Structures are given as C-alpha cells and as structure tokens.
Amino acid sequence: MTKKIKIFSLLLLVVMVMAACSDNNASSDSDSDSDSGGNSKDANQLLKIGNDQEPAGLDPHKVPAHSSIRIYEKVYDSLLTFDENMELQPELAKEWEQPDDTTYIFTLREGVTFHNGDKMTAEDVKYSYERILDEETASIAKSYFDKVESIEVMSPTKIKFNLSETYAPFLSYVASTNAAIVSKKVVEENGDLMQVAVGTGPFKFEEWKPDNYVELSKFEDYYKEGQPKLDGIRYITMKDESARLAAIRTGEVHLTTLSSQSIPLAEKNEDLEVKGYQSTEYSYVGFNVDKEPFNNKKVRQAISLAVNRQEVKDIVWKGDAILSGPIPESMGKWAIDVSDQELYQQDIEKAKKLLAEAGYEDGFETVISTASTYPDMVDTAQLLQQQFEQIGIKADIKQLEWGQYIDTWKSGDHEMLVGRNSSGSDPDRSISFFFSTDGSANVWGFSNDKIDSLSEKGRTTTDTAKRREIYNEAQKKLIETSPNLFLVSPKKFFIVRNNVENYTPSANEPENFNETIIKQ
Amino acid sequence: MIAYTIRRLLMLIPVLFGISIFIFLIMKMIPGDVVSTMLGTEATDESRSQLEKQFGLNLPIYQQYYNWISGVLVGDFGVSLRTGKPVLGDILNRFTLTLELTLLSAFLSWIIAIPLGIIAAIKRNTSTDFGVRIISLLGVSVPNFALATLLLLILSVFFSYYPPSSYVSLVEDPVKNLQMMILPSIVLGTAMAGAVMRMTRSTVLEVLRQDFIRTIRAKGASERVVIFNHALKNAMIPILTIIGMQIGVLLGGTVIIEQIFSLPGLGQMVLTAINQRDYPVVQGAVLFIAFVFVMINLIVDLLYSYLDPRITYK
Numbered sequence: 001m002t003k004k005i006k007i008f009s010l011l012l013l014v015v016m017v018m019a020a021c022s023d024n025n026a027s028s029d030s031d032s033d034s035d036s037g038g039n040s041k042d043a044n045q046l047l048k049i050g051n052d053q054e055p056a057g058l059d060p061h062k063v064p065a066h067s068s069i070r071i072y073e074k075v076y077d078s079l080l081t082f083d084e085n086m087e088l089q090p091e092l093a094k095e096w097e098q099p100d101d102t103t104y105i106f107t108l109r110e111g112v113t114f115h116n117g118d119k120m121t122a123e124d125v126k127y128s129y130e131r132i133l134d135e136e137t138a139s140i141a142k143s144y145f146d147k148v149e150s151i152e153v154m155s156p157t158k159i160k161f162n163l164s165e166t167y168a169p170f171l172s173y174v175a176s177t178n179a180a181i182v183s184k185k186v187v188e189e190n191g192d193l194m195q196v197a198v199g200t201g202p203f204k205f206e207e208w209k210p211d212n213y214v215e216l217s218k219f220e221d222y223y224k225e226g227q228p229k230l231d232g233i234r235y236i237t238m239k240d241e242s243a244r245l246a247a248i249r250t251g252e253v254h255l256t257t258l259s260s261q262s263i264p265l266a267e268k269n270e271d272l273e274v275k276g277y278q279s280t281e282y283s284y285v286g287f288n289v290d291k292e293p294f295n296n297k298k299v300r301q302a303i304s305l306a307v308n309r310q311e312v313k314d315i316v317w318k319g320d321a322i323l324s325g326p327i328p329e330s331m332g333k334w335a336i337d338v339s340d341q342e343l344y345q346q347d348i349e350k351a352k353k354l355l356a357e358a359g360y361e362d363g364f365e366t367v368i369s370t371a372s373t374y375p376d377m378v379d380t381a382q383l384l385q386q387q388f389e390q391i392g393i394k395a396d397i398k399q400l401e402w403g404q405y406i407d408t409w410k411s412g413d414h415e416m417l418v419g420r421n422s423s424g425s426d427p428d429r430s431i432s433f434f435f436s437t438d439g440s441a442n443v444w445g446f447s448n449d450k451i452d453s454l455s456e457k458g459r460t461t462t463d464t465a466k467r468r469e470i471y472n473e474a475q476k477k478l479i480e481t482s483p484n485l486f487l488v489s490p491k492k493f494f495i496v497r498n499n500v501e502n503y504t505p506s507a508n509e510p511e512n513f514n515e516t517i518i519k520q
Numbered sequence: 521m522i523a524y525t526i527r528r529l530l531m532l533i534p535v536l537f538g539i540s541i542f543i544f545l546i547m548k549m550i551p552g553d554v555v556s557t558m559l560g561t562e563a564t565d566e567s568r569s570q571l572e573k574q575f576g577l578n579l580p581i582y583q584q585y586y587n588w589i590s591g592v593l594v595g596d597f598g599v600s601l602r603t604g605k606p607v608l609g610d611i612l613n614r615f616t617l618t619l620e621l622t623l624l625s626a627f628l629s630w631i632i633a634i635p636l637g638i639i640a641a642i643k644r645n646t647s648t649d650f651g652v653r654i655i656s657l658l659g660v661s662v663p664n665f666a667l668a669t670l671l672l673l674i675l676s677v678f679f680s681y682y683p684p685s686s687y688v689s690l691v692e693d694p695v696k697n698l699q700m701m702i703l704p705s706i707v708l709g710t711a712m713a714g715a716v717m718r719m720t721r722s723t724v725l726e727v728l729r730q731d732f733i734r735t736i737r738a739k740g741a742s743e744r745v746v747i748f749n750h751a752l753k754n755a756m757i758p759i760l761t762i763i764g765m766q767i768g769v770l771l772g773g774t775v776i777i778e779q780i781f782s783l784p785g786l787g788q789m790v791l792t793a794i795n796q797r798d799y800p801v802v803q804g805a806v807l808f809i810a811f812v813f814v815m816i817n818l819i820v821d822l823l824y825s826y827l828d829p830r831i832t833y834k
Contacts, residue, residue, distance in 0.1 A: 048685075054792050056558065057602055064560055138570035140559060194604050210603065210610070211784035211792055212687045236685045240780045242669045246676035252685050403552020403797055406560055421561070440564045 045231040045518055047500070050244040050256030054211055054237045059193040060180035061132050061139040069177055070511055071214050071235055075115075076180030076199035079106055079125065080171060082425060082508040086332040088171055092120065092181055092200060096171070101462060102163040104170065110157055112223045114183045115204040122159040126151045127184040129161075143440060144173035166460045168467060172426035202228040202514050211237055227514040229502075248272060254497045254518065259375060260318045266495045273498050276491045277505040280331060280424070282324035283312070283380055285368075285485040286417040290445035294415065298358040300482035304343040305351035306391045307384065313488045316379045321488035326478045327423055327430045328489035330507035333468060334427040336475050338486070343479055351391045363392020369408055370418040372399035380487070381418040412443050425508075427471040431455055435478060446483035521825070524833035528818050536811060540592070543806045544585050547799050553577065554601050554797040575601050588803065598800035600793075607804040610789065615808070618778075618785040620690060621708065622770040624701055626763065628709035629716055634759070636713075637720025638747060644725060652717065659714020668707045668780045675703075685782050704781045708774065712766050719762050723755035730754075756827050764820030768813040 053067035060072045079093040090096075093106035112120040129151055132139040147167040152160045163170065173179060186198040197205035200223070203216035217232040236253060238244045244256045249269060258266060266272045285303070287294035294300060313321045322329055325338040338344055355361060370381040378399060385395045395416065400408055408414050423430040432455035433439050437447040439455075454474040461467045479486065494505055502515040555571045556563065572578045576587065591598055597607035633656075640652035675681040683700050690697045727733065728751055736746055775787030786805060793801035825831045 050685075056796060063558070065558075135566065135570055136574075138567040138574065140563075140567060142567065143564050192604065194602070209687060209784060211614075211788040212782065213685075234686065236782060237784075238685070238782045240669075240782075243672060243780050243782060246672040247682050247685060249676045250680050250682035252682035401552070402795065403550070403557045405552075406556040407552040409561065410556060410563065441561055 044520055045229070047230050047233045047255065047513060047516065047518060048253040049233060049235050050238040050247050050253040051214075051235040052239060052241075052244065052257055054239070055208070055214060055235070057194040058197045058205070058208070058214075060178055060182070060199075061128075061137055061141060061193070063194075064140050064178070071216070072180070072197055072199075073177045073201070073509075074203040074216055074233065074511075074513070075197040075201045075205050076177070076182065077201050078175055078177065078179045078181065079108075080175035082175055084506040084508055086330070086334075086425065086508055088175055091175075092125075098462075101166040104161045104163070104174075105154070106159050106161075108157040108159070109223060112200050113221050114186070114200055115198045115219055116183065116186065118183060118185060120181065120183075120200050121156045122153040123156075124184055125159050125181055126153050127187075128181045129179070131182065131187065132179065139178070141173070141176060141178040144169075144176065144179065166462060168459055168462050169426040169428040172424075172428075176425060203233060206232070213237060224514065229515060229517045230513055233513060248495050248497065251497060254500050255503075256495050257493065258495055260316075260320060260490075260493070261375070263318070263493055263495075271498055273496045274493055275496055275503070275505055276320065276493045277510060278322065278328075278330040278507055279490055279492045280328055280507050281420050281422050282326075282328045282489040283316075283376070283418070283420050283487040285384065285487070286414075286419065286444055287483060288412060288414055288416075288445060289483055290412065291415060293358065293360055293364055296358045297481060298354045299360060300485075301343055301480075302351040302354035302358070302391060303388065303393070304482050304485050305345070305347045305354065306387055306393070307485060307487070308346045308387055309344060309487055311387070312380060312383060315383055316376055317488060317490045320491040320493075323487075324489035325475045325486050326435070326484075327427055327471065327475055330489065331423055331425075331427065331430070333464075334430075334471055336472050338475075338479065341476075341479050343482065348390050355391055360392075363394065365394045365396075366415045367398050368395045368416045368418055369398045369400055369405070369414045371402055371405040373402040373405070374420070376490070377418050377420065384418065409443055412445060427467075427474075428455070428459055431458065431471060431474045431478070435483060444483045446481075448477070448481055448483075450477050451481075521822075521833050525818070525822065528821075532811070532814055535814060536807060539810045540589055540803070540807055541585070543803050544588065544799075547797070547802055548581060550797075552797060554799065557795070557797050558602075588800065592804070592807070597804035600798050600801050602793075602796055602798045602801075607800050610801070611786065611805055611808050614784060614786040614789045615812075616689065617687070617783060618771060618774055618787060620697075621701060621704055621774055621778075621783065621785060622767055624705040625708035625712060625770060626767055628705050629713035630763075632709070633713040633716035634720050634752075637717045638724055638752065640717070640721040641724035641728060642747070649721075652721070656714040656717035656721075659710045659712075659717070661714075662711070664707050664711045665776045665780060667710060668704070668777055671703060671707060672780070683781065687782075687784055700781070700783070704774075704777045704783060708770060708777055712770070715762055715766065716759060719759050720755065723758050724751055727751045727754045753827065757824055760820055760823055760827065764816055768816045771809060771812055771816075 051067055055068040055071055056065040057063045057068055058072050060076050077092045079091060081089050081091040083089045092109055092112060094109045096104060096106045098104055108122060108125065114120055129145065129148065131137050132141045133145055133148065147163045147165055148161055149164040150162045154160055180199060182193060183198050186196065187193060190196050195208065202219055202222045204219045206215040206217050208214045213234050213236045215232060215234045218228055218230060222228065238247060241258060241262060245258060245262060245265060247253045248256050263274055267274055287300055289295050309323055313319060323338050323344065325336055327335045329335045355363065368381045368385065370377045372378060381397045385397055388395050409417060421434065434441045435446055436442065436452050436455040451474060454470055458467055458470045458474065461470060492510065496503060499519045501517050501519050503513060505511065554575060555568050559567060576584060588598060599606055600610065636652045640649045643649050683703055684696055687700060688696050733746060733751060736750055774785060775791050778785040778788045779791065790802060790805045793805065825833060
C-alpha cells in the first residue's frame with residue numbers, strides 16, 4: 001500500500017515538473033498559430049506587450065485612460081500629428097491652410113481607407129468632429145473644440161472649419177489622439193466604439209478578451225507604403241509587476257513597463273534593453289488656496305523653498321527625472337528653464353522667515369492626500385513630509401484609492417495633494433486648463449487676473465514667437481504665485497527584448513511600431 | 521430529504537435579497553463613482569452630467585435599485601457600464617475559468633493531502649508523520665501570493681519558463697489550457713492541501729482510537745479495509761466540511777492568483793469592476809458568487825447524510 005502511494009506521488013511530481021518545464025517556445029508558437037484567428041501569417045512577427053492595466057474601453061473620443069490610448073492610437077489617425085520636437089506634421093490631412101484667423105482648411109490625403117474597406121472622406125471627418133461636439137457623446141475632447149462654429153465639406157478631400165473667434169491651440173488639439181477620425185457607418189452599426197475599433201491607422205482591431213488581451217493585426221492597406229512591418233500586436237493584461245518581469249525575462253512578452261524600483265533588475269539581464277524617454281508629465285504638490293493657511297501666498301512660497309527637488313529626483317525617480325515648471329521640458333520650445341528660479345532653491349531660513357511673516361512662525365499641521373495606486377506619488381508624499389518638518393509643518397499622509405483620489409481632487413476637499421499632471425500637447429492646456437479661473441481642472445480654487453489675461457492672450461495670439469513670450473510670462477507667474485509646486489518631470493521606461501529592432505520611444509509617440517520588427 | 525432541500529432553497533431567497541441590498545448600498549457608499557474613475561482629471565462638468573444621465577446615476581437611489589433588481593428577477597443582470605456587454609453572459613464565461621481553477625486546485629490538494637494525512641495518522645509520531653506535519657504547516661502558512669511570485673521567479677530565472685499568457689479555454693485547446701492552469705492550481709492547491717492534510721490526520725487518528733476499529737481488527741480485517749472502508753469513511757465528515765468551505769472560498773477568492781497569472785476569471789472581473797466602479801458587474805458577480813457559495817454548502821450538507829446514514833434531514 002505504502003509503496004503504491006510512493007510510486008503514485010513520484011509519478012505525480014514528475015508530471016507536474018514536466019508540465020511546468022515544458023518547452024516554452026513550442027507553447028508560444030502553438031499559441032500564435034491557434035488563437036490569433038489565422039490573422040498572423042508569420043506568427044513570429046506578433047509583438048507581445050505586457051500591459052499593466054486592463055483597457056477601459058476603446059472609444060478614442062471618450063476614454064482618456066492610458067491603458068486604452070496605447071491601443072486605440074494604433075488603430076486611429078487624426079488629421080495632424082506631432083513629430084519628436086512637438087512640431088505639427090501632416091497625418092490624414094496632407095496639408096492645411098489658414099485663410100484668416102478663424103478659418104482652417106484641411107486637404108485630405110487621397111486613397112486612405114478604413115479597416116473595413118470604406119474610403120475615408122471629408123464626410124467622415126465632419127462626422128467625427130460633430131460626434132465629439134455632440135453633448136450625447138460626452139467626449140473628453142469636446143472642450144478642445146468649443147470654438148468650432150461650423151464645419152463645411154468643400155469636396156470629398158477638402159474640409160473647412162469656421163471658428164467663432166481666434167483660437168491658437170486649435171491645430172494642436174486637431175493633432176490630439178482624442179480627435180481621431182472615425183467611420184460614421186461603424187458608429188451607427190455598433191451604437192458606440194467602446195468594444196469595436198475601425199480606423200485608418202497601421203493596425204486593425206481583432207479581438208478583446210477582457211482581463212486577458214487585446215489583439216491588433218497589420219492593416220495591409222495602410223496609407224504609408226511598407227508600414228507596418230509587424231504582423232500584429234497583442235496587449236496582454238499583466239497587472240502584477242513580478243509577472244511582467246518574469247514574462248519579459250523569458251520572452252513570453254517582448255515589451256513591458258516596470259516601476260523605477262524594478263528597472264535595475266531588468267538592466268542586469270543581457271537579453272533586455274531599457275529604453276527611456278522624457279515624458280510630458282510632471283509631479284506636483286497642489287494647494288487648496290481657498291483654505292487657510294494655503295490662501296496665503298507667502299505660506300505656499302515658504303513650502304516651495306522648503307522642498308528639495310533634487311532629492312525628489314534622486315530618491316523617488318532614482319535620478320531619472322528633470323526639474324519641471326508648469327510646462328515640462330518635453331514640450332520643447334514652450335518650456336522655460338526653471339533651474340535658476342528663486343523658489344526652486346531650497347532655503348530653510350528664508351522659508352521660516354516667510355512663514356513667520358505669514359503668521360505661522362511655529363508651523364502648522366496639515367494633510368497630504370495622494371493616490372495609493374501610484375507608488376511614486378506615495379514616495380513623493382513621504383519625502384515631502386520629511387522636508388516640511390524642517391520648517392515646522394507637520395503633515396499626515398492620506399493614501400487614497402484611485403476613485404477616491406479623483407473624488408477628493410475634484411471636490412476640492414483637500415489641503416495638499418500630491419499628484420502627476422500630463423501637460424497635453426499645447427501650452428494652453430498646461431496653463432489655462434489647470435490654472436485659469438474657469439479652467440476645467442482648476443480644483444485649487446486659484447484665481448489670478450494676470451494668469452487669466454495671459455491665458456486669454458495665449459489663446460488668441462497665433463504668432464508663435466509672441467505666444468511663447470506670453471506662456472513664458474505665465475509660467476514665471478505661476479511659479480511665483482505657487483498654486484501648485486511643480487516638482488520634476490520623470491523619464492518613462494520600456495523594457496524591451498533585444499530581438500525587437502527599430503523601436504525608439506519618444507514623448508510625442510511613446511509606442512510607434514510602424515518600422516519595428518522582431519528579429520528571429 | 522426532498523422537503524429539506526426545498527426548504528433550504530427557499531431560504532436562498534431572503535439571503536440573496538439581503539445580499540443584493542447590501543452590495544448595492546456598499547457600492548454606492550464607496551467614494552468615487554464610475555464617471556470620476558472613467559474621466560479622471562479630464563472631466564468637465566458637462567461630460568460628467570451627460571454620462572451620469574446615460575448610466576441612470578442621476579435617478580434617486582431607490583429607483584436605481586428598483587431598476588436593477590427588477591431586471592435581475594427576470595434574468596437580466598444589466599450591461600457593464602464600461603464595456604456595454606451583458607453582465608450575466610460575462611459572469612458565466614468567467615465562471616468557467618474560475619470553476620476549472622477551483623476544481624483543479626481542489627483535486628490536486630486532495631490527491632496530495634488525503635493520502636499524506638492518512639499516512640501521517642497511521643505512522644503517528646514517526647519521522648514520516650513529522651515530515652507530513654511540517655509540509656502541511658508550510659502549506660497553511662505560506663501566503664499563496666508569495667508562493668505564486670516565488671514560483672514564477674524561480675521558473676523564469678532558472679528554467680526560463682513562463683506559462684502561456686493568452687488564455688484559451690479547455691475546449692479550444694486542452695493542452696495549452698492545462699499549461700496555463702497548472703501553476704495557479706498548484707499554488708492554490710498547496711494552501712488547501714495543508715489544511716486538508718491536518719484535518720485528515722487528526723480525524724483519522726481520532727477514529728482509529730475508537731472501539732469499533734479494534735473490533736474490526738479483531739475480526740481479522742486487513743489494514744486496507746480498516747483504513748479505507750471504516751476509518752476514512754467515518755473521518756470524512758469534518759474533512760468534507762473543510763473542503764466545502766474551501767471550494768466556496770476559492771470560487772470567490774482566487775482574485776490575487778488570477779491577477780498574478782493573468783487569468784481572466786471571475787475574481788479578476790470583480791476586482792477590475794470595483795476599481796472602475798462598474799456597478800452592475802460588481803453587483804451581479806457578488807450575487808452570483810453568493811448563490812454558488814450557498815449551493816455548495818447545501819451540497820456538502822446533503823453529502824453528510826450519504827456518508828453517515830445516521831444523519832437525516834427532515
């Protein structure tokens with residue numbers, strides 16, 4: 001009896017070990033052949049990406065989540081796009097002209113088709129913008145195009161936008177991923193675009209298995225000859241970082257993201273390459289300027305002087321970040337050099353003096369709210385907590401789950417908030433969206449006439465050089481009035497298997513796989 | 521027996537009704553709603569109110585509950601606010617994975633735990649017994665997420681192995697499906713095995729000490745007959761209780777393991793839905809899990825009378 005049990009246990013163990021250690025390559029190959037629906041002709045050119053979050057829907061007009069954008073931006077194109085210097089470039093529109101301050105005429109590229117085979121025409125462009133502007137859609141891009149008064153189709157390849165007033169950010173917003181051109185027919189057939197995606201981009205949407213993967217395949221009729229080189233991309237949801245690390249190590253995925261803490265582990269592996277790029281995000285401390293003591297500018301300035309931004313960079317981001325103002329450096333010509341700003345130099349004595357002048361010589365107690373979902377935000381809050389102690393400010397940290405954080409952020413029910421902002425693609429967003437009195441994301445209760453008038457001027461000035469001066473002034477004013485303390489703009493990283501070639505991430509398009517190939 | 525089963529089934533109604541109210545209110549009480557989590561910092565007042573209207577969140581709370589529960593009563597669990605897909609179909613889809621994972625883990629744990637538990641009981645206070653007890657203690661005390669992470673780490677670093685990550689169902693491709701399921705099953709099964717092993721050992725020991733076992737032995741029955749026909753069968757009731765409870769827990773509690781191994785099961789579904797505040801999905805899934813849990817308990821209770829004919833239900 002005992003002998004039998006022993007033999008059985010041994011057999012079981014052998015079977016388990018065999019199953020666990022069976023040849024991974026064989027399984028990967030069979031997997032590509034069997035379940036990609038026969039779309040991948042050469043299964044080896046299927047790029048597998050470990051996605052840290054499940055996408056939250058695929059509608060480019062509605063969903064701002066990064067986990068969704070990285071997928072739908074491959075499926076859709078906009079009229080314009082940005083190059084790596086954040087300069088506008090043609091995309092679906094091959095050229096554009098501006099006969100007067102409030103009129104824009106776009107000439108569309110000819111011979112562009114949607115993934116369902118339909119021709120892309122000016123009617124589709126008109127429909128896409130009308131869909132964004134329609135209240136029913138609840139599009140996140142609606143506010144970008146509030147100044148659009150009417151859209152006229154002049155010919156199948158020419159379309160005119162009439163604006164109600166001069167609006168300088170218009171073209172930048174046209175280049176936004178959220179202003180993607182969608183097919184009228186597809187929207188009408190499906191009701192919405194949360195589950196389907198039919199665009200003109202380099203990759204076609206194939207399948208979404210919730211909480212598992214989204215698969216895209218090469219669009220053979222993509223208007224750029226010879227692109228893309230890959231046969232498909234599969235975004236596999238892997239929320240657990242250790243799983244992503246294990247998967248990239250073994251080649252189960254070709255590309256993924258890791259937190260800065262895990263980057264050194266990937267750097268040690270010779271099969272992996274860490275590719276970084278400067279993001280368009282910056283971390284910040286936001287004050288509720290309606291509440292005491294933060295309604296006092298001197299208090300905010302004192303806190304700015306107490307902050308050691310270099311430490312934030314070195315400790316939270318392991319050195320992979322740069323100092324940032326309200327417009328991060330990746331925005332190219334729009335950003336100012338903040339390193340010599342007086343309020344960016346840590347000076348405890350001066351900070352204490354300012355606090356005393358404001359009537360808080362003994363400091364005060366406060367609460368820093370932040371999102372527990374993002375370790376970097378928590379780390380930043382903890383570091384700042386220590387730095388604030390030097391000037392007598394005792395801060396408690398309140399870690400909030402993401403939904404709760406957004407609620408707190410929006411309701412203004414906070415004292416200090418540590419977070420990260422994305423600057424968008426136009427300085428108008430960086431300044432007026434967050435800081436003008438009626439800005440949609442001005443949750444700080446901040447109101448400053450100078451900022452309001454500069455925002456207005458920035459929107460109505462089309463001359464780039466003059467616009468730059470306006471935003472330079474606005475940035476300096478924001479740093480001086482400190483409704484937020486702008487900290488650092490982090491680098492972002494992709495961990496890539498070194499058989500993935502021709503891929504370089506950049507701020508304008510972190511994931512451009514049009515030329516990418518997987519070397520066997 | 522039949523009357524008892526019917527009575528138990530009828531009792532399900534108030535239980536599920538209570539759970540439905542409870543989960544509905546809990547979801548409403550947690551801060552942050554679906555619109556906030558969806559639009560994040562991009563939200564304008566306009567887009568917020570438009571979405572609230574579309575999702576029916578502008579209605580009074582009793583009206584929202586009524587709309588949902590009246591649908592549930594006729595089998596319509598509503599549609600996901602995120603994906604627009606019918607909730608019930610999604611739940612049943614995901615449930616097949618979770619059920620497979622649960623049964624596989626349970627099976628693995630039984631074939632390890634019950635024989636080892638019996639061996640430990642027979643060889644009480646020998647080195648074999650100590651060995652088994654240490655193994656079972658490890659099984660119970662190592663958290664399964666730690667075991668899962670360790671397993672992935674060891675396999676990826678030393679064997680360059682990672683299980684296939686794109687899920688296929690058992691019907692589509694049994695071999696690949698099993699390759700995906702074996703590691704999570706081992707992890708879940710290990711924890712379960714620890715508890716079952718300990719319970720088997722102690723109850724078998726207890727039964728072996730009883731008078732009737734001595735009588736059977738005195739009658740000249742072989743040790744195999746003593747253990748399997750008499751001792752194990754009598755020891756089965758507490759073991760079955762713990763197995764039933766664990767299966768129930770596994771069905772709703774495989775969240776972390778599903779997440780680590782990227783398996784699209786019911787646990788992942790609920791977790792994603794809670795994070796995204798997808799109310800109909802969370803409510804539907806919790807109600808479903810509660811139903812399954814109660815049914816498993818019922819089955820376990822009915823099995824008692826099969827194992828021990830002295831137990832009857834009236």
